[in-house]
Amino acid sequence: MSIQFSKIARTPAYRALASAITEQILDGRLPEGAQLPTEAQLCEVFGVNRSTVREGIRVLEEAHLLRRESAKKLVVSRPSTEQTSHQFKRALLLHEVSCSELWEALIALEPAMARHAAQRHDEQLIAQLRDNLARTAETLSREDRTEDLDIEFHALIGQMCGNRALMLAREPLSSLFYPTFQAVLNRLPGAGLRMLEAHTEIFEAIREGDPEAAQLWMHRHIRDFKRGCEMAKLDMNRPIAAWENGA
Amino acid sequence: MSIQFSKIARTPAYRALASAITEQILDGRLPEGAQLPTEAQLCEVFGVNRSTVREGIRVLEEAHLLRRESAKKLVVSRPSTEQTSHQFKRALLLHEVSCSELWEALIALEPAMARHAAQRHDEQLIAQLRDNLARTAETLSREDRTEDLDIEFHALIGQMCGNRALMLAREPLSSLFYPTFQAVLNRLPGAGLRMLEAHTEIFEAIREGDPEAAQLWMHRHIRDFKRGCEMAKLDMNRPIAAWENGA
DNA sequence: ATCAGGGCTTTGTCGAACAATTTCGTACAA
DNA sequence: TTGTACGAAATTGTTCGACAAAGCCCTGAT
Numbered sequence: 001m002s003i004q005f006s007k008i009a010r011t012p013a014y015r016a017l018a019s020a021i022t023e024q025i026l027d028g029r030l031p032e033g034a035q036l037p038t039e040a041q042l043c044e045v046f047g048v049n050r051s052t053v054r055e056g057i058r059v060l061e062e063a064h065l066l067r068r069e070s071a072k073k074l075v076v077s078r079p080s081t082e083q084t085s086h087q088f089k090r091a092l093l094l095h096e097v098s099c100s101e102l103w104e105a106l107i108a109l110e111p112a113m114a115r116h117a118a119q120r121h122d123e124q125l126i127a128q129l130r131d132n133l134a135r136t137a138e139t140l141s142r143e144d145r146t147e148d149l150d151i152e153f154h155a156l157i158g159q160m161c162g163n164r165a166l167m168l169a170r171e172p173l174s175s176l177f178y179p180t181f182q183a184v185l186n187r188l189p190g191a192g193l194r195m196l197e198a199h200t201e202i203f204e205a206i207r208e209g210d211p212e213a214a215q216l217w218m219h220r221h222i223r224d225f226k227r228g229c230e231m232a233k234l235d236m237n238r239p240i241a242a243w244e245n246g247a
Numbered sequence: 248m249s250i251q252f253s254k255i256a257r258t259p260a261y262r263a264l265a266s267a268i269t270e271q272i273l274d275g276r277l278p279e280g281a282q283l284p285t286e287a288q289l290c291e292v293f294g295v296n297r298s299t300v301r302e303g304i305r306v307l308e309e310a311h312l313l314r315r316e317s318a319k320k321l322v323v324s325r326p327s328t329e330q331t332s333h334q335f336k337r338a339l340l341l342h343e344v345s346c347s348e349l350w351e352a353l354i355a356l357e358p359a360m361a362r363h364a365a366q367r368h369d370e371q372l373i374a375q376l377r378d379n380l381a382r383t384a385e386t387l388s389r390e391d392r393t394e395d396l397d398i399e400f401h402a403l404i405g406q407m408c409g410n411r412a413l414m415l416a417r418e419p420l421s422s423l424f425y426p427t428f429q430a431v432l433n434r435l436p437g438a439g440l441r442m443l444e445a446h447t448e449i450f451e452a453i454r455e456g457d458p459e460a461a462q463l464w465m466h467r468h469i470r471d472f473k474r475g476c477e478m479a480k481l482d483m484n485r486p487i488a489a490w491e492n493g494a
Numbered sequence: 495a496t497c498a499g500g501g502c503t504t505t506g507t508c509g510a511a512c513a514a515t516t517t518c519g520t521a522c523a524a
Numbered sequence: 525t526t527g528t529a530c531g532a533a534a535t536t537g538t539t540c541g542a543c544a545a546a547g548c549c550c551t552g553a554t
Contacts, residue, residue: 102412
């Protein structure tokens with residue numbers, strides 16, 4: 001019988017350093033906002049050269065576990081919603097996920113979020129929603145950037161439902177849909193008005209604290225959108241593409 | 248009137264380098280699998296020192312846009328499902344998202360996925376599901392690692408629905424729920440059997456290609472799980488915690 | 495006490511070097 | 525001609541040392 005050997009794991013020092021710090025962050029020994037030692041001190045602690053330390057820090061910065069607060073203050077951080085959502089978006093983009101895949105995910109999430117939003121009463125967010133509707137009505141007459149207000153409307157509902165897991169999952173999907181929104185609104189004359197009507201119904205349901213109605217109208221709204229895509233002759237099976245303001 | 252100045256963006260060279268390469272990857276000039284020049288060549292191209300080049304590469308590696316294929320072969324990569332899902336999980340963990348938030352997201356996603364799964368006919372995945380059920384039945388008598396099989400069952404349905412957006416959103420949520428599954432199964436004697444029954448119904452619906460039934464049973468299954476948490480006296484408002492095998 | 499200035503610290507970047515390992519090319523053997 | 529083994533070159537991971545620029549702190553003058 002022969003002895004079994006497994007491959008020797010050759011971990012570079014910069015990676016070992018990054019892992020060591022990551023571990024301390026994840027188990028709470030390094031809490032959010034804690035300031036890290038200087039590069040020179042890290043050299044001593046880990047017994048490696050500054051170049052190596054710096055490579056390790058790059059890794060952690062990109063993972064958003066560290067960030068620079070000022071030019072020479074490196075602190076422990078937690079990945080922000082935007083950062084996480086940005087990573088998610090990029091992955092979906094590179095995998096060339098199709099519009100229908102996105103849409104199927106949205107129609108699962110958005111109605112649920114509207115439902116939860118209706119169960120909360122946040123006067124400030126209700127006011128923001130009202131304001132959003134007013135601006136939408138106004139821009140409709142000018143045929144101008146309506147899609148931005150659509151995105152905003154749904155984002156506000158996301159905030160209102162107060163569920164970070166849902167928010168984190170929804171935001172990238174919604175934002176990747178932007179070019180499609182744009183296309184539908186441009187090609188279908190009645191789409192903007194129809195959108196405003198649906199938004200209004202959803203808003204009313206949320207304001208009155210009626211989860212069922214909010215969910216139902218949101219479901220209709222999203223379903224309608226797909227119909228809009230079909231009427232605008234958009235190919236839902238084509239992969240989504242990045243749009244200028246953020247990939 | 249005074250001239251307005253905006254802050255001068257002082258981008259470090261390693262970051263500029265990372266951005267330049269990222270851009271080329273995102274717009275397709277550097278396709279998946281393409282091999283990058285050596286560090287020395289990158290030094291020449293960008294006119295910076297090798298240390299700087301290396302810091303830039305670390306950034307891209309951590310973003311999973313580059314990976315080492317062999318020790319000295321650096322190729323363009325797209326973030327894998329596991330990598331993206333890992334980032335997502337870590338973010339949810341660090342933000343101390345509560346069990347009920349996770350659950351609300353899952354009950355929005357899982358039934359939709361079961362529905363889509365029932366609309367496909369993948370004999371191989373159906374066979375895998377059948378096998379999973381058999382193993383679940385077997386382990387039930389031994390009270391042994393049933394939670395692993397639960398995770399696997401839902402993952403298989405995720406694969407079956409064939410929607411990568413849904414899969415990417417669901418996987419981290421499900422996996423973060425692991426310790427909770429475990430707790431419920433340990434504390435509630437009948438929970439394992441009840442789970443198996445629900446899985447069986449879902450499986451049958453999918454096998455018969457009945458989307459409505461698949462969705463309905465999955466919904467019941469997830470709803471039941473919350474009930475299980477309540478009966479097991481688990482506090483759903485407590486933040487989720489990492490479990491040993493992967494944070 | 496407040497403010498300005500100067501010195502120290504720290505980061506970003508550079509250049510050069512070396513060990514270990516991989517890859518390549520070549521010469522040799524079948 | 526093909527296959528193989530050896531040696532050389534290339535490449536990465538890492539170290540050391542250095543310097544400019546920018547930020548921070550302390551002190552001294554007002």
